[in-house]
Amino acid sequence: MVRMTRPEPVRFLRTEATMAFPEGRLLALRESRMHVLAADGWTAIGAGRPHGALWLSREEAEDWCEREGWDLHLLDHVPTP
Numbered sequence: 537m538v539r540m541t542r543p544e545p546v547r548f549l550r551t552e553a554t555m556a557f558p559e560g561r562l563l564a565l566r567e568s569r570m571h572v573l574a575a576d577g578w579t580a581i582g583a584g585r586p587h588g589a590l591w592l593s594r595e596e597a598e599d600w601c602e603r604e605g606w607d608l609h610l611l612d613h614v615p616t617p
Contacts, residue, residue: 539617540560544594545566546564546565546566546611546614547564547565547566547591547596548562548563548564548591548592548593548594548596548611549564549565549585549586549589549590549591549592550562550563550565550589550590550592550596550600550615551563551586551589552586552588552589555574559600559603559604560600561573562592562597562600562601562604562606563581563586563589564578564611564614566614566615566616566617567617568583568615568617569582569583569617570582570584570585570586571609571614571615573606576613576614577610577613578610578615580615580617594611597602597611598611
């Protein structure tokens with residue numbers, strides 16, 4: 537018997553590093569809608585995954601937030617479309 541689990545309601549990604557963002561930017565995918573973590577919270581950016589963005593586990597997203605000084609609770613507040 538194989539136990540099925542529900543897909544995560546939010547999946548996280550990290551963009552490639554740039555001069556402005558040496559650790560990349562944190563992205564979240566919820567219901568086919570991509571969001572980027574910005575100074576004022578989550579901002580919708582469309583449906584496509586940016587080239588070079590890497591999938592992160594929830595734990596890796598938390599680690600990214602801690603390194604960059606973001607509140608971990610933001611990971612629980614990605615808007616629904």
